Amino acid sequence: MSKIMPFEEPVIKLREKIDELKHIAQDAEVDMSGEIEKLEARLEQLEKSIYSNMAPWDRVQVARHPERPTTLAYIDAIFEDFIELHGDRLFGDDAAIVGGIASFNGQPITIIGHQRGKTTKENIRRNFGMPHPEGYRKALRLMKQAEKFNRPIVCFIDTKGAYPGKAAEERGQSEAIARNLIEMAGLKVPVISIVIGEGGSGGALALGVANRILMLENSTYSVISPEGAASILWKDASLAKQAAEAMKITAPDLMDMKIIDTIIPEVAGGAHRDIDKQAKVMKEHLTATLEDLSVLNEEELVQDRYEKFKAIGQFIEN
Amino acid sequence: MSIRDIFSVNRKKQRGNFSATKEKDFPEDLMTKCPECRKIHVTKAVEQNLKVCPNCQHHLKLTAQERVAIFLDEGSFTSLDDHLQTTNPLGFPAYVEKIEVDKKKTGLNEAVLTGVGTLQGDKVVVAIMDSHFRMGSMGSVVGEKITRAIEKATELRVPFIIFTASGGARMQEGVLSLMQMAKTSVALSRHSEMGLLYISILTHPTTGGVSASFASVGDFNIAEPQALIGFAGRRVIEQTVREKLPDDFQTAEFLLAHGQLDAIFHRHEMRDKVATIVKLHRKGEATHV
Numbered sequence: 231m232s233k234i235m236p237f238e239e240p241v242i243k244l245r246e247k248i249d250e251l252k253h254i255a256q257d258a259e260v261d262m263s264g265e266i267e268k269l270e271a272r273l274e275q276l277e278k279s280i281y282s283n284m285a286p287w288d289r290v291q292v293a294r295h296p297e298r299p300t301t302l303a304y305i306d307a308i309f310e311d312f313i314e315l316h317g318d319r320l321f322g323d324d325a326a327i328v329g330g331i332a333s334f335n336g337q338p339i340t341i342i343g344h345q346r347g348k349t350t351k352e353n354i355r356r357n358f359g360m361p362h363p364e365g366y367r368k369a370l371r372l373m374k375q376a377e378k379f380n381r382p383i384v385c386f387i388d389t390k391g392a393y394p395g396k397a398a399e400e401r402g403q404s405e406a407i408a409r410n411l412i413e414m415a416g417l418k419v420p421v422i423s424i425v426i427g428e429g430g431s432g433g434a435l436a437l438g439v440a441n442r443i444l445m446l447e448n449s450t451y452s453v454i455s456p457e458g459a460a461s462i463l464w465k466d467a468s469l470a471k472q473a474a475e476a477m478k479i480t481a482p483d484l485m486d487m488k489i490i491d492t493i494i495p496e497v498a499g500g501a502h503r504d505i506d507k508q509a510k511v512m513k514e515h516l517t518a519t520l521e522d523l524s525v526l527n528e529e530e531l532v533q534d535r536y537e538k539f540k541a542i543g544q545f546i547e548n
Numbered sequence: 549m550s551i552r553d554i555f556s557v558n559r560k561k562q563r564g565n566f567s568a569t570k571e572k573d574f575p576e577d578l579m580t581k582c583p584e585c586r587k588i589h590v591t592k593a594v595e596q597n598l599k600v601c602p603n604c605q606h607h608l609k610l611t612a613q614e615r616v617a618i619f620l621d622e623g624s625f626t627s628l629d630d631h632l633q634t635t636n637p638l639g640f641p642a643y644v645e646k647i648e649v650d651k652k653k654t655g656l657n658e659a660v661l662t663g664v665g666t667l668q669g670d671k672v673v674v675a676i677m678d679s680h681f682r683m684g685s686m687g688s689v690v691g692e693k694i695t696r697a698i699e700k701a702t703e704l705r706v707p708f709i710i711f712t713a714s715g716g717a718r719m720q721e722g723v724l725s726l727m728q729m730a731k732t733s734v735a736l737s738r739h740s741e742m743g744l745l746y747i748s749i750l751t752h753p754t755t756g757g758v759s760a761s762f763a764s765v766g767d768f769n770i771a772e773p774q775a776l777i778g779f780a781g782r783r784v785i786e787q788t789v790r791e792k793l794p795d796d797f798q799t800a801e802f803l804l805a806h807g808q809l810d811a812i813f814h815r816h817e818m819r820d821k822v823a824t825i826v827k828l829h830r831k832g833e834a835t836h837v
Contacts, residue, residue, distance in 0.1 A: 392760075394780035394788050399798060402808045404779045408764040411730055415737035431717075431726060432760040432779065439730050453717045453726040453757070462719055477722045478638050487637070489727055532737075539734045540695065542727040543688035546633035 233296055237288040238499060241280055244273050281498045284448065286474040286483075290456060292448040293427050297502040299509070300359075301328055301343030301386040304426065307509030308516065309334050309341060317368060321401065324365030325356045326389070327437075329372040331381075335517060340376035342369045342437060343386030346427070360393040363406035366436045370410050373417060382420040382520055385437035390455055391430035407436045414439035415535060418528035422519050424494070424512070425449040425481075426501075441526075441534050442519050443489065445481040446512075447496040451489070452479035489542055492519070582606050584774075598815045607772045607815050609752065611654065612661035612678040615711055619819050620674065625665035629696055630657050634689045640720040650681045658689040659714070662697035664704070668823040670830070673701035675710040679753065684714035686758055687721035691728025694762065698735040707745035707826050708736075712763040716756015729761035736762055745829045747822060750777050750800070750809075768825055769809050771800035772818070777808075 234242050248269050255262040284292070292298070305312050309332035316323040329342035344361065347353030369385075376383045392403055414421060423440035429451035445451060454462070456470035459477050484490045494515050501508040526534055580591045584606035594601065598618055599608040610618075616625050634657075636643045651657060659681035664673050675697045677684045694710070701708035717725035739746060748766030750759075752775040760779050763769075771777060778798035786793055796802045803809045813821045 392779060394784045396785055396789050396791070396793060396797070399778050399780065399785065400806050402764075402806065404759040404777075405764040405808055407760040407779070408729075408733070408762070411733035411761055412737050412740070412765050415730075415734040416741065432729065432757060435726055435729060439733065451723055453723050454719065459719060476638065476640070477719075479723065484723060487724060489723060536734045536738065539727065539731045542731055543692050543724055544635050544637040544721075545688045545692055546635055548631060548633065 235288065235291045235295070237284065237291070238280060241273065241277050241499075244269065244276060248273060277498055286450075286478075286480050287456075287471040289448045289480050290428075290450055290470075290474050292496075292500040292502075293450050295500060295502050296348070298427055299501050299505045300348070301341075301345050301388060301426070303505060304386060304509055304512060305330075305332065305341055305343075307506065308513045309339065312341070315372060318364040318371055320367055321364045324362050324368060326359050326361040326393075327365035327369055329369060334384075334520075338379070338381045340372055340381055340383045341386070342372055342383065343426075344389040344433075344437070346388060357393055359389045360391060361389065361433055361436075362393055362395070362398050363401040363403045366403075366406040366410050369437060370413055373410075373414065373421075377417050377419050380419060382422070382523070383417070384516065385421070385423040385440065387423055387425040387429045387434045387437050387451070388427035389430055389433045390428055392433035392436075407432045410436040411439050415539075416532055417535075418531060420520060420523035420526070420531060421535070422516065422523070424516070425451050425490075428455075430455055439535065439539065441523055441531060441538065442491045444492045444494055444515060444519065445484060445490050446494050446501060446508075447481055448500055449481060450474075450479040451481075451484055452477055487542075487544075580608075583608070600815050605773065605814070607752065607774065609679055609713070611680055612656060612676040615676045616661065616663075616665070616674075618815075619711075619822075620665040620667055620672075621669070625663050625674075627661060627663040628700060629662060629693045632657060632689045632692060634658060634687060636720075637688070637724055638720060638722050643720045646682065654678055654681045656681055658693060659684045659686070660690045660693050662693045662700075664700065667709075667819070667826055670823070670826045671704065671706045672826065673697050673704065673706055673708050675708075677711060677713040677758070679713040679715070682718065684712075684753075684758075685716060685718035685725075686714060686728050687718035687725050688728065690718075691725075691731050694728075694732050695735045698732065698739050701744065702735070702739045702742055705742065705744060707747065707829065708739055709747045709749065709822065709826075710762060710766075711749045711751055712754040712758055713751045714754060714756070714758035714763075716758055726757065729757050732762045733765075736765065740767075745826065747825060749818070749822070751775050753777070755779065755781065755798075764808070768811075770818075770822070771803065771809050771812050772815060773800060773812055775800045777803050 312332040314330040328345045344359045345356050346359035347356045421440040423438045423443050425445040456474040457467045460469040460473040461467040481493045497504045497507050579588050580594045581588050582601040585604035587603040634647045660677045662675045675694050698708050746766050747768045748763050750763055750771040754763050754777045800812050
């Protein structure tokens, strides 16, 4: 049974009630189709109103849902002939970031993404999708490889953020993130980043200097987690719900701020409810975005990225 | 220029520019306590020593204007983009008011002062972050000013030199602050593509998003002694790894030992050393084919 999020409880309860009624009707051999039909209509209404009016905190819960599809799930569903490539050639292989080459609509492509685990054991191995410096350096190595062979790069963003650990600092996580930002700026191939879960701080941005940024409808992208923001701003991490609202971290917020280019709609209730359907929608968006970028030459791709990021920010010029 | 000359520049500038040192009848203004060794010195003596503690060599924080005075050639500095104003994109209560207070306190429009000047005769573009303004945190205006300064350096074909001092991204501007890391990076990438020199000088403190963007990717990464430099905060790391961190963790010396810095320069030699680096990168200086 899937984990139920508090905001969707009314939907789940009603659905259970309908199922129960159907059973009763079947067992007792009485015709209750009128009532069931009415309730199903109400369910549809309820689903629509709840899932289309999700508060920021509701979206955070969907983005963090344990069954939310991860990078590897999308790779499996959207790409063909994926071969995973490991290691940064300097220190080690960080399982919090996966990457490799594959075929997309018959074209070669490089894919890189944060990788959370599904089970506790896998989460420990993958450090809950929070990279160490070698993760960013592996990502950069694969990006430079893509550039050499002139294939587009797709990055899936799905991390709470960089790992705040001792070893990460010793091995220069500031430099590793910073290096990715500056190197991504100059890549001569199309780069598309898609936020599929949580996009947290520098750890997310290290895969985010793209020509186009897409966000799944219920994903978030922020300078700090809602808990972190609450503890810095109000010295109380339990105010995360309020922080999620104040910090403007949802896809529609980022669209308003002209940071992202496209919101990818999710299946009702969140991507985890129907991964195949969600992957299909994502594939359509990815195909269209790659097609848009295919008309740009190397110089224009770099210029396009320059203009995109140069335009981000709000201030008064007088 | 010798160290003695820098001192005299500093002395001259003090009378004109240093509005920060108000004349009051309290000994707190006349005397300065070193935050490191706790020794009390005559404020004037500390200032004449470029705000380095005469006892323990601790480098006290400088304002952006003080940095200009001790680093660039006298009278050569012209500031850029002082007209940009911070707004309140997320609608945070009292944010604009806090900005106004710091504007008055520092005489800056935001947490960075940018401009064009000369360093021992070589034209350079500088950006100097000031931690007295909202902890030197980076929001939209800081990101825009630094980006425009880099663009200016690219346009003039001159070195770009930054003194970083920042607590990181500014929370009150949310993800817009995060994106300034990318914005400054696209500008730096273009400056670098032109074969131009970028020197990053990390001063106390340089943390968070500033550490994880332009501060760490200079052609030369230089730091002042004992400066705190790192991405995640010490407290957060201690809570995560549940172990006590070494005392020198995230100091300039720690970073140097871990291969993250080219050098640490004492404030007294910063101007001469950086000027030498700039001289060695003058176009046409290298004569191989």
